[in-house]
Amino acid sequence: MNPISKLEDQFSSEFIDGPDKRKQALDEAVQTMKEFVRIDHSVAVLSDLADNKSYIFTGDFGSFFEMDTSGYLTIDSIWEEDIYQRIHPDDLFERNLLELEFFNFLKTVEPDERLHYATKCKIRTLNSKKEYQRILHRSFYLKNSSEGGLWLAVCVYNYLFEKKETVTGIDGKIINTKTGESVYVDTYVNCINLLTSREKEVLVLIGKGVISKEIADQLNISINTVNRHRQNILEKLNVSNSIEAVRTADALNLL
Incomplete structure (x- = not known):
């Protein structure tokens, strides 16, 4: 949390x-x-x-x-x-x-x-x-x-x-x-620029329950890139999982 x-x-x-x-x-x-x-x-x-x-x-x-x-x-x-x-x-x-x-x-x-x-x-x-x-x-x-x-x-x-x-x-x-x-x-x-536009796209899809492979297909990027974005999101928002990331980003009005 x-x-x-x-x-x-x-x-x-x-x-x-x-x-x-x-x-x-x-x-x-x-x-x-x-x-x-x-x-x-x-x-x-x-x-x-x-x-x-x-x-x-x-x-x-x-x-x-x-x-x-x-x-x-x-x-x-x-x-x-x-x-x-x-x-x-x-x-x-x-x-x-x-x-x-x-x-x-x-x-x-x-x-x-x-x-x-x-x-x-x-x-x-x-x-x-x-x-x-x-x-x-x-x-x-x-x-x-x-x-x-x-x-x-x-x-x-x-x-x-x-x-x-x-x-x-x-x-x-x-x-x-x-x-x-x-x-x-x-x-x-002051937190409005914590995430890049691509990281926001990935996080929105994560919030909808979309898995990494499907995110890669929708955004036309590799699954390794998706996973890298996932890790960056967790680090930037200082959370340990995707559920907390979505909650934190929503609280910060990032999405």
Whole structure:
């Protein structure tokens, strides 16, 4: 249910500094996040896109996830799957669409301005009583590489300190934290060019239940080309199968 393969593909194409240059900046970021969760009392995930690692920092909110709040841990992934498993599947799907839109939005912004933007949404998540409770999720990029590529990403989880209200979906937005300007995300305009016209043709036929051989015949291309388009679609939309690809593309208004 995750649209994240496209993000992984795009992350790998970012300009990333060499290991020596990254180490000092990463050490500084780790110290910054330690202090951040101490003050914010949240759970924060610092993801290193260059090394495919994440550092999970646990403030008092860690009790919500039944996590040890004594320090931080390192995982060999930029995705915090243990937390994702607690999020309502529909909200996780929408949250990942928001992150995909955010990444593509930032590519339209000058590198110096990218770190001023963040996402904010409200997601239903299982608490320690195994009951869904709406919490606050934020994300932003802490550092660019020296070449201007997006490098250190941060996700923050915390209690939703707002009065109860009727919320449709996750109420996702992109916010300029410098000016306070909010962009409500509902059209995913920055994702409009994720798929080529041919990939869209292939995906429409997949959605109709057409098998690869018949797609090849209808589009007058080889079955190997069809399979290559299938793989590209899964990677770009960050999904694991064709059903999820059709659902994600439809949600992004790509078809």
